[in-house]
Amino acid sequence: MRLLSFISLLLLFHPLAAEPLDMDEYLYGHVMDSYEWHITTVKGHPVSVPLPVIVYSRQSGWHCFSSKHLEEGEEFEGFFIAPKGAAHEGKVMEHTPKGDIRPLDISITKNVAGLMFNSFVLVLLVLLGVRWYRRHDAREEAPGGFTGLVEMLVMMVEDDIIKPCVGPDYKRYSPYLLTAFFFIFVNNLLGIVPFFPGGANITGNIAVTFALALFTFLAVNLFGNKHYYKDIFWPDVPLFLKAVPLMPLIEIIGLFTKPFSLMIRLFANILAGHMMILGVVAVIFLTAELGAAMNAGLTVIAVVFGVFMDLIECLVAFLQAYIFTMLSSVFIGLSRQHPEQEEQTKKP
Numbered sequence: 040m041r042l043l044s045f046i047s048l049l050l051l052f053h054p055l056a057a058e059p060l061d062m063d064e065y066l067y068g069h070v071m072d073s074y075e076w077h078i079t080t081v082k083g084h085p086v087s088v089p090l091p092v093i094v095y096s097r098q099s100g101w102h103c104f105s106s107k108h109l110e111e112g113e114e115f116e117g118f119f120i121a122p123k124g125a126a127h128e129g130k131v132m133e134h135t136p137k138g139d140i141r142p143l144d145i146s147i148t149k150n151v152a153g154l155m156f157n158s159f160v161l162v163l164l165v166l167l168g169v170r171w172y173r174r175h176d177a178r179e180e181a182p183g184g185f186t187g188l189v190e191m192l193v194m195m196v197e198d199d200i201i202k203p204c205v206g207p208d209y210k211r212y213s214p215y216l217l218t219a220f221f222f223i224f225v226n227n228l229l230g231i232v233p234f235f236p237g238g239a240n241i242t243g244n245i246a247v248t249f250a251l252a253l254f255t256f257l258a259v260n261l262f263g264n265k266h267y268y269k270d271i272f273w274p275d276v277p278l279f280l281k282a283v284p285l286m287p288l289i290e291i292i293g294l295f296t297k298p299f300s301l302m303i304r305l306f307a308n309i310l311a312g313h314m315m316i317l318g319v320v321a322v323i324f325l326t327a328e329l330g331a332a333m334n335a336g337l338t339v340i341a342v343v344f345g346v347f348m349d350l351i352e353c354l355v356a357f358l359q360a361y362i363f364t365m366l367s368s369v370f371i372g373l374s375r376q377h378p379e380q381e382e383q384t385k386k387p
Contacts, residue, residue, distance in 0.1 A: 065321060070240045070313050072150045073129065074106035074120065078235045088235070090152055094118060095143035096133055106146075118142070153239025154226075154247070161225045164189065196220050196364060204368035206375050212368070215258060219251060220364040227309060227356030231316070231349065242359070243310035245302065252302035255367040260294065263374035297370055301363060308359055312352045319345040 068077070076088040089107040096102060096117070108115035109131070112122065117134045121127045133142045147155075164185075171186040182190055201209045201216050226241040241247055271290040322341040326334045 066314060066317055069238075069317055070243060070310060071129065072148045072240075072244065074109065074131070074146060074148055076149045076152060076235065076239075090147045090149065092118070092131060092146045093144075094131055094133070094146065097142075098133075098135060150239055150241060150244050150247075153229075153236070154241050156236050157226045157229050157239070157241060158222075160229065161221055164225070165221075192221075193217060196361075200361070200365050200368050204365065205372045208375060211262075212258065212371050215254065216364050216368055216371075219254070219367060220360050223251070223305065223363055224357060224360035227359060228353070230309065230313070231352050231356065240310070240313055242305055243313055245306045248302045248306040251305070251363070252298040255301060255370060256294075256298040258367070259297075259370045259374045262371075264376075266376060267374040297366075301366060305359055305363055308355060312348075312355055316345060316348050316352065319348055 074092055075090055078086045078088065080086065089105045091103060092106050092109065093101070093103045099117070102116055102118065104115060109118065109120050112119070114134070118131050119134070121130050121132045121139075123129075125132075127141055130141060131144055131146065132139045168182075168186045168189040171182050175182070181187070196217055197209075197213055200220075201213055205212050205216075223242055226247075229237045230239060230241055230243065232238055271294070272287050274286050274290060276286050319341050323334070323338045326337045329337075
């Protein structure tokens with residue numbers, strides 16, 4: 040299985056097999072962003088893919104160069120990567136007469152490259168499905184194989200989530216909500232693939248989940264109807280609660296807590312899953328000094344438990360995409376409610 044092959048590669052090539060395990064570097068090195076894409080280590084030498092560093096300096100303008108020039112504390116064109124323990128640890132810094140400062144940084148980092156690759160995979164999968172429909176009449180022939188699987192997922196998301204949660208004008212929001220579901224699902228799955236070009240911690244990066252939550256926030260508040268805003272600024276509560284104004288304040292705070300919960304839920308669950316799998320694998324190296332018998336016994340336990348956790352993560356990858364889409368649909372649906380719809384929902 041995938042986890043077994045991952046562990047085999049670690050045992051063969053990873054320097055931790057012969058050196059003490061630095062848990063901070065091991066865990067955070069895998070889940071944090073970087074200016075290179077580390078693949079493996081062979082005989083103590085890291086094998087990685089250098090990525091383009093693109094920065095803007097107030098002193099000398101734009102610079103674009105390979106991240107291999109900044110390896111192991113090296114300096115290039117006045118730029119360097121902040122060392123461990125520094126204020127901007129792991130980020131590109133610039134030497135200036137006034138001291139070290141952070142330039143404008145739009146580099147293609149590991150997470151950015153992973154996001155591009157995963158987005159390409161998503162578009163490719165969609166186009167493969169579209170190709171079948173261009174060559175067949177869906178009214179006379181049902182798709183099978185991969186196209187049938189994609190159609191099943193699309194129909195499940197639209198019929199079970201979007202339609203009942205958004206309401207009559209669900210078609211207006213279906214493109215965004217379907218895109219959000221498949222984007223999160225694909226990134227979650229590729230994020231637990233342990234070898235290049237998978238393994239990038241995309242949905243475990245709070246900047247990505249922030250962007251997704253922001254899109255939902257804009258969809259809710261830019262297209263909310265007058266009844267939605269009436270319930271916020273003049274809700275159906277006793278007059279003294281409106282005059283304080285306690286209830287409008289709570290409702291306004293709720294505008295931001297809803298997307299905030301979307302952002303934190305997705306980020307925390309995916310990041311925690313990655314940490315747990317890495318922690319299970321780390322048992323193999325942490326017990327290496329306890330003797331061959333102890334190490335072998337705990338390695339078997341770690342592999343079995345790791346395979347179980349890996350399967351759980353596949354389920355979590357789907358559930359988190361499902362939950363994000365469902366909650367986004369609910370929030371959008373609440374912003375599109377009409378008084379007559381509310382009366383219908385209150386009837387038994």
